[in-house]
Amino acid sequence: MFRFPAVERHGIVWAFNGEKPLFDIPHLPYEQDELLLRHTVLDEAPVDPWLIAAQTMDVQHFLLQHGFTFGDPNDPNDEVTATGYSMGYPLRFDTPDGSRLDLRVDIHGTNIFRQTGTLDGRWFCWLTALRPVRPGVSRPYFVLGARRAGADAAADEAFLDRAAGVMAGMLADDAPVLLTLRFRPGLLTRSDRALARYLEYVRKYPRDNPARDHIT
Numbered sequence: 724m725f726r727f728p729a730v731e732r733h734g735i736v737w738a739f740n741g742e743k744p745l746f747d748i749p750h751l752p753y754e755q756d757e758l759l760l761r762h763t764v765l766d767e768a769p770v771d772p773w774l775i776a777a778q779t780m781d782v783q784h785f786l787l788q789h790g791f792t793f794g795d796p797n798d799p800n801d802e803v804t805a806t807g808y809s810m811g812y813p814l815r816f817d818t819p820d821g822s823r824l825d826l827r828v829d830i831h832g833t834n835i836f837r838q839t840g841t842l843d844g845r846w847f848c849w850l851t852a853l854r855p856v857r858p859g860v861s862r863p864y865f866v867l868g869a870r871r872a873g874a875d876a877a878a879d880e881a882f883l884d885r886a887a888g889v890m891a892g893m894l895a896d897d898a899p900v901l902l903t904l905r906f907r908p909g910l911l912t913r914s915d916r917a918l919a920r921y922l923e924y925v926r927k928y929p930r931d932n933p934a935r936d937h938i939t
């Protein structure tokens with residue numbers, strides 16, 4: 724029998740595809756009892772997790788697909804930071820409905836998305852386990868969270884409703900592209916530098932099937 728290393732965090736049981744985890748599950752900057760968390764499971768998507776994760780590093784799609792405008796003179800393509808097992812950058816946008824997003828987004832491994840930052844100045848987080856269901860198919864599991872601001876639980880819920888609305892709008896923008904997304908070598912441009920770096924990271928990422936001897 725093979726046991727995948729597993730840990731519970733943020734209301735999700737995470738399993739590592741290997742004998743020993745190469746990296747920790749992303750942390751949040753607040754204790755769990757300070758947070759209001761909401762969990763959502765999406766329908767299956769006919770794409771591998773790393774392809775969904777690629778959207779995170781696709782700077783241009785935030786402008787073209789989501790209609791955001793940069794709230795920062797710096798180009799995120801120049802602000803990418805990476806470890807051997809994660810990659811991300813800061814993103815500051817104004818949305819078409821006038822909201823301001825000031826975020827740090829990272830991909831951990833090739834199928835964990837972590838976003839923390841503020842929506843109009845108030846902190847929230849969005850974690851996604853881009854679960855591989857079978858080759859070529861994902862079923863994302865989201866955790867959206869806000870920090871409890873005090874006794875007014877209804878105000879916390881209302882803020883989370885608003886953050887959920889912004890995120891749902893982004894998912895709706897992304898869906899038509901995500902469901903048919905493919906990359907072909909040679910089509911990236913200078914403004915796709917972060918995406919190119921991510922694709923290189925995925926290409927070199929360790930692969931494993933520690934349970935292969937137990938699959939019949």
Ligand SMILES: [Fe+2]
Pocket residue numbers: 778784788789893897
């Ligand atoms: Fe997107």
